[in-house]
Amino acid sequence: MYMKSLQVNQCKIIELCKIIDGRDGVLSVAEAQRQIPFDIKRVYYIYDLKYASALRGQHAHKQNKQVIFCINGSFTLTLDDGSHQQEIVLNQPNIGVFMDVKLWHTMKDFSEKCILLVFASELYDENDYIRDYNEFKKYINDTF
Numbered sequence: 001m002y003m004k005s006l007q008v009n010q011c012k013i014i015e016l017c018k019i020i021d022g023r024d025g026v027l028s029v030a031e032a033q034r035q036i037p038f039d040i041k042r043v044y045y046i047y048d049l050k051y052a053s054a055l056r057g058q059h060a061h062k063q064n065k066q067v068i069f070c071i072n073g074s075f076t077l078t079l080d081d082g083s084h085q086q087e088i089v090l091n092q093p094n095i096g097v098f099m100d101v102k103l104w105h106t107m108k109d110f111s112e113k114c115i116l117l118v119f120a121s122e123l124y125d126e127n128d129y130i131r132d133y134n135e136f137k138k139y140i141n142d143t144f
């Protein structure tokens with residue numbers, strides 16, 4: 001059981017089951033409206049990260065909800081709801097984070113061979129992104 005709880009609003013830890021039978025390997029399952037709290041319209045993954053110093057994310061979404069996993073290696077996810085900030089290291093393939101709308105998030109400290117897997121509730125739309133932090137703060141105040 002992954003004990004870390006999140007102090008930030010608009011997000012929560014998602015723990016997938018680990019099916020370990022008599023054969024080799026572990027099987028984890030993510031299903032729409034079950035472990036993943038929305039209908040999945042898009043899946044993407046990020047890999048071939050060569051620099052631990054890379055920074056990705058640094059934005060929030062208006063409509064798009066996501067669950068993010070690290071299915072190989074590790075990285076640090078920083079979460080910011082506009083009032084509270086928290087960092088979480090994702091390093092277990094069956095532990096993810098649900099990221100609701102209006103949540104500023106950044107990915108950093110990528111390990112070697114790190115692979116991020118993301119389930120998204122919406123198709124890709126650049127207009128759904130808030131990529132400026134001041135605009136994010138204004139948006140959460142205006143849409144409260």
Ligand code: T46
Nearest residue numbers: 042044046055056057058061066068105107118123124
């Ligand atoms: C997020 C974090 C966790 C597409 O064309 N289609 C897609 O579905 C995605 C996800 C990206 N792109 C394009 C848009 C950019 O030209 O790929 C390029 C890189 O996207 P971005 O800079 O947004 O990548 P990250 O790693 O900063 O963010 C991504 C997701 O875009 C974002 O929604 O929450 O991962």
